[in-house]
Amino acid sequence: MKITNKDILDMQDRYRAAFVNGLLGPKGVHLLGTRSQDGIDNLSIVSSATHFGANPAIIGVLFRPDSVRRDSLEKMLVTNVFTLNTVTKNIFKQSHQTSARYDREISEFDKVSLTSQSIHDFEAPFVKESFMKVGLSYLEHHEMKVNSTVLVLGRVELVEIPDGVVLEDGAINLNNYPSVVVQGLDSYYERGEFLGKLPYAKP
């Protein structure tokens, strides 16, 4: 079936949100950890974490206009650092629950029963239950004209991953670790069977 921009404009708001969010198929999903000026550890689920470059090592993540007003970006800019923690099969329900709009003085860690982990003196919380944790420092941000969404780029400062997952060529082998992907706003899938590691493509 074909759907045009006009059809999308005619959709009811929640229906449209679900539909458009689903158009890209399965996406990676992460928990974004920040710490407020008052020392409260916050956590929100995101499906926008994107690799922007390896040298320097840069990852970008979106802060939606509503969360900007609420607290995530503001909090992040207090300590200048944030974390991204890969969502795993054992915690996908708690992870999803972090999308609820808790009051700003409440720590989502407490509400959803995930464990805030400190690593070295990094001033943002990692998620203990995740097996792949990345700590980043603020680099630059860009506000989208069309809808005021803010893209924040961070530089990778600290990584915690299981021993033995880095292959000879630097690739990270997660075959034995149960990460998940999300379809649209709310449908979760296991990461499935390994299909293959393909060679560097040449013409």
Added chain:
Amino acid sequence: MKITNKDILDMQDRYRAAFVNGLLGPKGVHLLGTRSQDGIDNLSIVSSATHFGANPAIIGVLFRPDSVRRDSLEKMLVTNVFTLNTVTKNIFKQSHQTSARYDREISEFDKVSLTSQSIHDFEAPFVKESFMKVGLSYLEHHEMKVNSTVLVLGRVELVEIPDGVVLEDGAINLNNYPSVVVQGLDSYYERGEFLGKLPYAKP
């Protein structure tokens, strides 16, 4: 194991690229279709397509500095439109092969044996073999200061998806469609078992 920014800086280039690309775990993967001024249909694999908003319906995708120099962004700006096509299990090898650096007058469709599909009078090619195809028109772009990567936002103009996959609430159910995800630069996985569709989270 812990890895610091200093450790990453010390890595050999290709090793670093593989390592940093793998830090986010499994990612969605798409074929980006563009058409040049000369009418050549081009295709490149990307793992950066990101939902930026539903109203209006906005998707962003990265153009790496090297591909900017080469052709993708330049070509896209000629027709002002591009397509994103979800990579499926039956075409992941051909899709990966589009990352080879073919000369600019060559169509990757021909080289990797994928089929260029026209829909209505949309001036960028869709991938016939993909089951979820999105046509977008250029909206705005942002160049990253740190590494000159360019983020391009497009507005969703046209969608082709299978009949019967849109649920009552607007969500797209892909349980019967074999999409894949990519880990790092080159490791492909099936999208695995459905774990659940979770309710809208409330405090």
